[in-house]
Amino acid sequence: MYLVDTNIWLERLLDQDRSDEVGDFSARVPTDQLLMSDFSLHSIGIILSRLGQRDVFPRFVDDLFVRGSVHLFSVRSEDMRVLVDVMAPYNPDFDDAHQYVAAAEFNADIVSFDSDFDRTDRGRVEPSTILTE
Known part of the structure; x- marks a missing residue:
């Protein structure tokens, strides 16, 4: 499963x-293997x-959720502490910490x-990397 960050969609x-590159990634990876945080969805709308x-x-x-099967995920209220805890060792922005917790x-x-x-233990992959796997 892949959590697709806001910048990829944009x-x-x-x-x-x-x-x-993003278009090729989207065409190759089934939508049911993609995850989007509600934070990303709202940010894209804004x-x-x-x-x-x-x-x-x-x-x-419609493309992602009505015709597609992308999973929309919300960080639970009780996990907001985890989100803040992630910020200490890696020093990400709030949005990156949110994505990290969702992933x-x-x-x-x-x-x-x-x-x-790249500073986190989870790291990241770019669409081109997935396309060459």
């Missing part, structure tokens, strides 16, 4: 430099709204372009 949605691309968000949700819950690999995860 790379494709905003047609950024590595959009094709970013698309600020960029004036509100109409993209409902299509994105740990499912023993998922973190798919991200964010090198901050």
